[in-house]
Amino acid sequence: MNFLRAIIGQTLRNLRRTWSSQALTLLTITLSVLIFSFFFLIYINMINAGRHMGDNLRLIVYLDEEPGKPLQDEYRRKILKFDRVERIEFVSSRQAYERFRKQLGHDQDVLEGMPRNFLPPSIEVYPIRSLATLTRIKRFSDYLQTLPGVLKVQYGREWIDRFYSFVKLMRVVVILSGLLLLLTTTFMVAHTIRLTLCSRERELELLRLLGASNQYIRAPFFLEGALQGLVGSICGLAALYVFFDWFRLRFAGTAVLNLFPFTFFPIPVVLTIITAATLLCAGGSFFSTRRITRL
């Protein structure tokens, strides 16, 4: 009882006495969470966009003749044997012709008088959209080539290469920025803790000399840290959400939003970030007092 009262009393008194430095720490944590989650959000949406763009990803297997139902099943089985794919579609000569006509657009009159089946039938294979698949696409293509009755396998090699390198590039950029910011954040937090400890060193040393127990000294730091982590991360995420909302409004209706379907973190991720920040701050300020309890 007396212990709890003393601890909570001391925490409240500390918060009141050192509110300016507390505000500084809070700002630091808010900024750190904001920065971290900002880049995390960009990364997540980039991955999403990658998926989205990957919709265009397919291998076209040209066949020498229209396959019947049993042959189709045979092909399907063989393809699935090599790798899991998302979708397999059979395109007849007729369907191919229609598509080509549409692609030509206002030039479609050039096709007049051509036989409707001058294009070969094909199988369109949509691999699972992941970076791992992209790296294996060459092998996949080689495998498909070996299937019986296959004339030629085509895929947007150049486009895939480009997309793949672009994603790699973005990954490096995001990871580099992330590292840089992690460095900065760690540095800032360490700085802040140092500042706090410096300004309270005399007080803590005195408490030691007066015979304060370890819990009496450290519990307020733990509470303070937890409180700051909680409030700071909530503020940071709220700020990010405001940004995000403004951002979405700003680009509402433009082509970009079709390209990148922006989404905010789902609730579990939000909760995880808040919990992690709270535990980190509480733990951090708890452990930073370890040196002192050894006096």
Place this chain on the structure above:
Amino acid sequence: MNFLRAIIGQTLRNLRRTWSSQALTLLTITLSVLIFSFFFLIYINMINAGRHMGDNLRLIVYLDEEPGKPLQDEYRRKILKFDRVERIEFVSSRQAYERFRKQLGHDQDVLEGMPRNFLPPSIEVYPIRSLATLTRIKRFSDYLQTLPGVLKVQYGREWIDRFYSFVKLMRVVVILSGLLLLLTTTFMVAHTIRLTLCSRERELELLRLLGASNQYIRAPFFLEGALQGLVGSICGLAALYVFFDWFRLRFAGTAVLNLFPFTFFPIPVVLTIITAATLLCAGGSFFSTRRITRL
């Protein structure tokens, strides 16, 4: 003489005595310059990439008949009257046919038996590649439509919209990250100065009471700040260059490098950054002592 000796002596002594906090400040400045120039570099390269991508940007003006030399000059004059453009190219029916054939690739046999001039002649207008131009492209197109003998004006509207929104998006992202980082950096530097001043407050107050002149107190801070700005910005830029080099090696030969022609800052920009950092740090630490000289 005595003054200079005293000042330099004091600066050196300070640097020696507070080297750990000095190292911290140096690290802060290095990080700040690194972060700033990192994003600046990305921004610059993004703008470059935008230019590069803009190479595909053109308006195609379909004409009802092949223009003769005088008519070509007439067109050129009228187009230039509306806006400065980068290049104007006249494409005859024949040339258009050849191009279309190439585009069809392995399907070019469909063109067999078609007359070589079934496609209309056209003028290809390459606007100056800048974002400003992109915003005016619709008006440009409308203007071209009014020229005599023009059948139809075509341009990659969807593509341009996408590209334009993408650049806008990236601009917002870069500006947001920039703002966030500016906030962080400012905060860190203020933090560091606060830390330094706190730890030296008693010393400075004492100097005041001993009757030290303003120069005696402030000159060492100025020298220290300038030194730290100089060394810190050089370190930061050097670190960025190392990153950059590794980055370019990592992506050497991939399609991305064709898409984004990465370049480092030119020498004048490097010098400007260093000078600005030096002046900022010197000025910052000089002005931060203003409060003290008022005691």
Place this chain on the structure above:
Amino acid sequence: MTANSPRVMVELIKVSKTYPPSVHALQDVSLSVRSGEMLFLTGKSGAGKTTLLRLLCRSEVPDKGLVEVAGQDLERISGSGLQQLRRRIGMAYQDFRLLPRHTVAQNIALAMEVAYRKPSFIRKRTRELLERLRLSDKYHTPAGELSRGEQQRIAIARALANRPDLVLADEPTGNLDRETSTLVMELFREHEEQGATLIIATHDRELFDDGGHRVVELRDGRLLAPEDGEDTGSGDASLQSEEADQ
């Protein structure tokens, strides 16, 4: 001597303390203080008085020798044992060690709070001490805004607040006038009567010239031949110190 006394509060046996690189602050000091005794420790500036007191609350550890407080060997004591012991010791530091931003009341309360005393007890005791030291009107003043003499009294009040078994006072009247010193000494005597052991380091002869209290003198880190038949100190202490003075 040690064997005769009813209970021994402080026991130092051949204690030496050397600060790096080679400041011999204490050399072969042996001293025992009975429970309930008031002992004065004198000596020139730099003789080692503060160092001796710091050994007793283990803010400093000796290089050699045994330090026992309340029967506990300070070298072997556990973490929580030390904390409990420290709550039974009240030290008034020579440099006060007040928290300048905290109010006078908070500074004094600190010593009682770490022992988890009840708030009502803390308030009562704080008021009582301030009353006794003529500082009632400074109750809510931040300690940093007091005059040095006032700060010194707060430091003493904090040392006594918890009614400790052992009071260590380091130069408790250095910044006080005669009249205020008397107030402080009265407080000390009262605690002595209530059974506390007090060790007071001072150079102010007026504090101990009147009474029948034991006085020991440090000279250059050695205990001098005792004034009232103590068996502590080494015979050649004065000779050694004269050499060191050169």
Place this chain on the structure above:
Amino acid sequence: MTANSPRVMVELIKVSKTYPPSVHALQDVSLSVRSGEMLFLTGKSGAGKTTLLRLLCRSEVPDKGLVEVAGQDLERISGSGLQQLRRRIGMAYQDFRLLPRHTVAQNIALAMEVAYRKPSFIRKRTRELLERLRLSDKYHTPAGELSRGEQQRIAIARALANRPDLVLADEPTGNLDRETSTLVMELFREHEEQGATLIIATHDRELFDDGGHRVVELRDGRLLAPEDGEDTGSGDASLQSEEADQ
């Protein structure tokens, strides 16, 4: 009195100083000190001695009244004028204000460096002062590692280093034994003989009981009726202070 003296170093006329919210540290204090005089300032703890000294080097400004040092009105003095004046004043603070990480020599040198003295002069003077105060062996020791009495002597050495015209010493012997106090007083007398004006705030009667120096007493912020016919102080000071004591 002021008119008769050959030159007046310090002149206070009806000076009052109140700390917020309502601590009347000084009330209507008038005092003048001749150039070359050694003046003792006494008074109970909290009487306002330190406040008076702080007014003289303008670490504090008065609420009312005139403060003149070396003929200059401290309220009207310019920034660089104040700096020059401060270099002619040496103050030994009651709380020392040493830089704990700097060595003893650096602490003392500071006072001379701000006046742009030659390094050779600084070294010589530092050694001389440390010699006189028996601290030669602490030359390279960080000030934070000294005993309080040693720190006090360093603070005094720093105050005297620049051979100031006005020396303000606040409780200069509070942490010193009799013998060491004598060393310090000898130094002070030497500077008095060389023409310096000294104001020494102390509660140690032994410092001034022997000599024919003027002693003024503060009580609760008012100057008491002077002991040697000074025209300063108000008649009802003692009455006021008795009221305040309640």
